[in-house]
Amino acid sequence: MTFFILRRVGLGIAILFVVALMLFSLMHMIPGDPAVVALGARSTPEMRLAFHEMMGLDRPFYEQLGLFVSRLSVGDLGEDVWSRRPVLTMIAEVMPHTITLALASFAWAVALGVALGCLAVLYRGRWPDWLIGLLSIGFVAVPSFVVSLYTLLLFAVTLNWLPAIGAGEMTDPLGYIKALILPSFAIGLGWVGYVSRIVRAAMIEAMNEPYVRTLQSFGVGQRRVVLRYALRQSMLSVLSVIAIGFGGLLTGSVFAEIVFSRPGLGKMTYDAVITRNFPVVMGTVMVTAALYIACMICADILAALLDPRVKRALQ
Secondary structure (H helix, E strand, C coil): CHHHHHHHHHHHHHHHHHHHHHHHHHHHHCCCCHHHHHHCCCCCHHHHHHHHHHHCCCCCHHHHHHHHHHHHHCCCCCECCCCCCEHHHHHHHHHHHHHHHHHHHHHHHHHHHHHHHHHHHHCCCCHHHHHHHHHHHHHHHCCHHHHHHHHHHHHHHHCCCCCCCCCCCCCCHHHHHHHHHHHHHHHHHHHHHHHHHHHHHHHHHHHCCHHHHHHHHCCCCHHHHHHHHHHHHHHHHHHHHHHHHHHHHHHHCHHHHHHCCCCCHHHHHHHHHHCCCHHHHHHHHHHHHHHHHHHHHHHHHHHHHHCHHHHHHHC
16 A cells, blocks of 8 residues: 555656646747846836846756755745745635635535435436436536526625635634635535535445345345445445545636635636746646646545545556
8 A cells, every 4th residue: 555655656756747837848938038028118228128037038948957855845836026035825825715715615515415416326216316317417518607696696796695706814703604605605606516426326326236135135125225224335435536636626716716806826826927927827726736746646535435446447
């Protein structure tokens, strides 16, 4: 098991290195002069030259790449162009908001998705199953930014029940939770449908296992078989989806943070792209990629611990 974990971690580090190379190359392929975008069209050549020297853009490409990789290897993500603050410090300040949003979104999405999946199996082939299937497909199909806009207009602007923008203060738990409701609903809705379909498919497969049929032949009730035995059997698939899905929510919270003006990795990345703040863009993208890769590694390890057959398949 130790070798399996080390192998997955090594693969994750290799993937992160490839991501760093691709990100650095793509950032330098963007057309236009970053100095003109950052300083404005009226900036003088001297100002642009100073900007290039400050960001290291006057060096050859291979030197810039080598410096970026060497700093990245020791956890140095560079400095913000304007405030000269370490990018890692800026990310650490907004990271709790992004993680809280992802946790809140996935918590209610998984709870509701598992409940709908169990209900669909209990009423398999009848109208509740069809209705849950239709709703699940609808939830998955609707983009998160569309849900963000309509929930903002309805509950914040029209009804004035919840705050429209901001994340609130952590010193005010009630206000922080109220500011968390709309964005967590917007990015978690799609995962309700996804989890419910995964649970339904996994539980139907578990219902065909010999021990489940034996229980049914001994007169054990359908509800007990579904909720106590089939659900336990299907949790391997659900837990793997949860681990990978959490990484997806971390990267998918960009639209919610922009629409609701919440501080977070997504909002910071968007603002940095607009101003061509390369160190912040690369730092936030690398941290987001590292979090996503870590979630996938955790999903593989969890699946291997729960089912040794998965470990043999992944080796």
